[in-house]
Amino acid sequence: MLKQILAIVNTGVAEEQFLTNAVRLARLHNAGLTVIALSSVSMPNGDFSVSSPVVREELIAAVEAKGEEIEKRARIEGFELQTLPQDSAAQLAKIPIEARYADLTLLAPISGYSNPRLRRHLFEALVQSSGRPLLVLPGEWKPTLFERLVVGWNASWEASRSLADSLMLAESGAQVEVVTVDARETLTDHSKHSSVDIIRYIRRHGFAAQFHDLPSDGRSDAAALTDFAAAQGADLLVLGAAIHSRMHELLLGGVTHDLLGGAKIPILFSR
Incomplete structure (x- = not known):
């Protein structure tokens, strides 16, 4: 019986459809939903750091704006929102632990993350250490039984x-x-x-x-x-x-x- 779902979203990209599907899937199963919003700042080439202070500040501002949008959705749609430190290593260590308190973890397709390398590390950490099943959702999908x-x-x-x-x-x-x-x-x-x-x-x-x-x-x-x-x-x-x-x-x-x-x-x- 599915009663608690964890979804991992990336605040640096347009993850609206993935988040919508997570909410719909939780409602379909009458399950609780916790959303972890990643706040790491990374360049499209996969680097976890940005050498230019100006570019980095712009990216941080964009991430914060996206985080505010997710916070608003959490209040309206009634899911729990958690944020983690910007340090990628800390995120990768923490997320599998959080996943142990859910029946199922949701991960978006590659298109749902600005950093494919971070997504792969997330996948590896979750299947290696969480002890919980991982559901990778497609981009074009309507939740159904x-x-x-x-x-x-x-x-x-x-x-x-x-x-x-x-x-x-x-x-x-x-x-x-x-x-x-x-x-x-x-x-x-x-x-x-x-x-x-x-x-x-x-x-x-x-x-x-x-x-x-x-x-x-x-x-x-x-x-x-x-x-x-x-x-x-x-x-x-x-x-x-x-x-x-x-x-x-x-x-x-x-x-x-x-x-x-x-x-x-x-x-x-x-x-």
């Missing part, structure tokens, strides 16, 4: 977690399509029984479910999954977030990396 889900499945613990989280969002009796890509190669020891077990699990929770093994046909796994979701008219794509640490650097798995920017439908990432 999730009635047809496509779940990318490879029998990993990340996939298992994402499936369980997605059922919290699914409408009663929703159709869940469980999809593997080149299953003989990806499921290894799970290949013989995984389809039977996972379909039984979903149906016992009151949802309709079907299993599909797709050939990649030269496509990436991400392309195979998004193509299938589009063909099925799905309203939610569900993925386990593959993220690994090597030499103090976080590395995103193939599908996670390919779909980091979002898709035409919402994507739920869990880990």
Whole structure:
């Protein structure tokens, strides 16, 4: 049951549609909404600092003006607003902690943030440290109940977690399509029984479910999954977030990396 949502907005860009969708999604589920407004000042090239004092002052003024607009919306639409320090490192450390007090965190597509590098760091921090599912919203989207889900499945613990989280969002009796890509190669020891077990699990929770093994046909796994979701008219794509640490650097798995920017439908990432 979805009762508390956290949305991360960037005060440096036009995030109005993302914020509108966050409010509508919360109302759809009768859930509370907390909005964290990032106040970091960054240049379009991704730098977190600005060398020119004049340019920096202009950017700060623009951020403050945008923050005032969000404060006004919070008063009118009744959501809780939090602001964090301008220091980007402090924001990245704090946000995953705040996310632990919500059932779901919302992230806008790349177009919703003035700094793509900061957005990627946010994504990594949230899936790595929050312990909560992350929903990446598309730019053109009208919030609706999730009635047809496509779940990318490879029998990993990340996939298992994402499936369980997605059922919290699914409408009663929703159709869940469980999809593997080149299953003989990806499921290894799970290949013989995984389809039977996972379909039984979903149906016992009151949802309709079907299993599909797709050939990649030269496509990436991400392309195979998004193509299938589009063909099925799905309203939610569900993925386990593959993220690994090597030499103090976080590395995103193939599908996670390919779909980091979002898709035409919402994507739920869990880990």
